[in-house]
Amino acid sequence: MNKIAIIGASGYIGRHLVAELVRVGGSRVRVLTRQKAAGSTGFEWPSDVEVINGDMHDEASLLRFLEPNCTLINLAYLWNGGELANLTVIRNLLEACKVMRVKRLIHCSTAAVVGRVSGGHITENVECRPITEYGVTKLKIEQAIIHASEGVFDAAILRPTGVFGPGGEPLKKLSNDLVNGDRLKNYLKSCLFGTRRMNLVHVANVVAAILFLIRRSERIGGEIFIVSDDEKSNNNFLYIEQFLMRSLNCTNYPFPQILLPLDVLSLLLRLLRRNNINPRCNYSQEKLESIGFRSPVDFDDGLSEYAKWYRATYFAASGEMAK
Structure with a gap:
């Protein structure tokens, strides 16, 4: 049985991911949440999801949360924290991944890291030129993960475009x-x-991409994948x-x-x-599709x-x- 640990599970993508993992079965799912986090949003976790109270700032709680050989899904971002706080907690997380010998870290980033580019066909090889604090910080988080994972644990970066669906914000x-x-x-x-x-992408397609990378038996090695509906x-x-x-x-x-x-x-x-x-820009999902992924929606x-x-x-x- 797969051991899946999710940080940021109470967010929009996270709630859909947890629901889908529970629906398909075959995984033991743990989520990290702050005290009162679920109650404050009115969201109730499914009964078969293990809820661990903790905080990304607290290295001890990260060590309690992670398990050897688990797959970690990171969906978290500190919206009011700025660059310093976000890079601090990601370094805490990466150190915990090393100590607990996680199997794979799948980090959900954003296509916003691409920033200002002149071309209309955007792939993972395009040089990123973000100008906002959000885009710059997200790019630095990606780089920290790729660097820290080399030779230690497997890693994958997903860059979804604007995620829409019932309850979502973009539309x-x-x-x-x-x-x-x-x-x-x-x-x-x-x-x-x-x-x-x-540049919209349905939330079910983002969730499907995460599940695809969870199940992939081959080593991913810090590769970056765009997930989009821009085709x-x-x-x-x-x-x-x-x-x-x-x-x-x-x-x-x-x-x-x-x-x-x-x-x-x-x-x-x-x-x-x-x-x-x-x-005019289109974000290409061709790289993800080249290894077998197909969007379900x-x-x-x-x-x-x-x-x-x-x-x-x-x-x-x-x-x-x-x-």
Whole structure:
């Protein structure tokens, strides 16, 4: 039986990962959580998940949590901690991995580490140029893991793009704006964003990628893998907006969108000091697929699932009946 240890399990990806591990069976699952963490969010762990109270700052609790020959999944990030705090806890974790002789560390990073690149086809070999503290810190965490794992334990880095699905954040603002927002502002935004790539990936595909790396018998050796749904041409603002408008029963705009050149959007993103200023970029999942991975959820099916969840949630909260 696989021994799986998860840090950051109470987050969005983590909750889906734990649920899927429990559903498929064959693994003993442990999660590390701070005192009162589950109660504060109202989230209850499945009964067959072993919950260990501890903190990434506390090396002793990490040693209690980890087991020899386990596979560790790290989904944690200290959002209010900054670079120093995040690098400190990752070094604590890596030292604990060495002491407890873990079999493999799978670290969930982010495609945001790529930052500002000029090309439209993004692979794991592209030189990363992040400009935000988040992107810079995430990249340094990746580098620390790869360096520390060499010759000691196996490691893999996943870089998901924007993770969406029921309860997820990436499409929530767009959906709220379409349902409740100013229609003129929505129209102007649609003209500006047009065919901008949205770089979304369904949460079930991210979870499936983690499970794929857990089960992989061959050594991974610190390799980095992008997980994305960018091979779908529909993964752009205009298509997703129209899909959601139909699904959420929103009246279409009275006039066709006048699509502005994407270079205008790129300039605006640069002025706003955004990390990614290339509205045409696609993150390639080819490397992960080359070793046998296949995404289980089709992009349009994922959009349909999200729209169904949003409708049920929105109309339940507003007291209206979903049509």
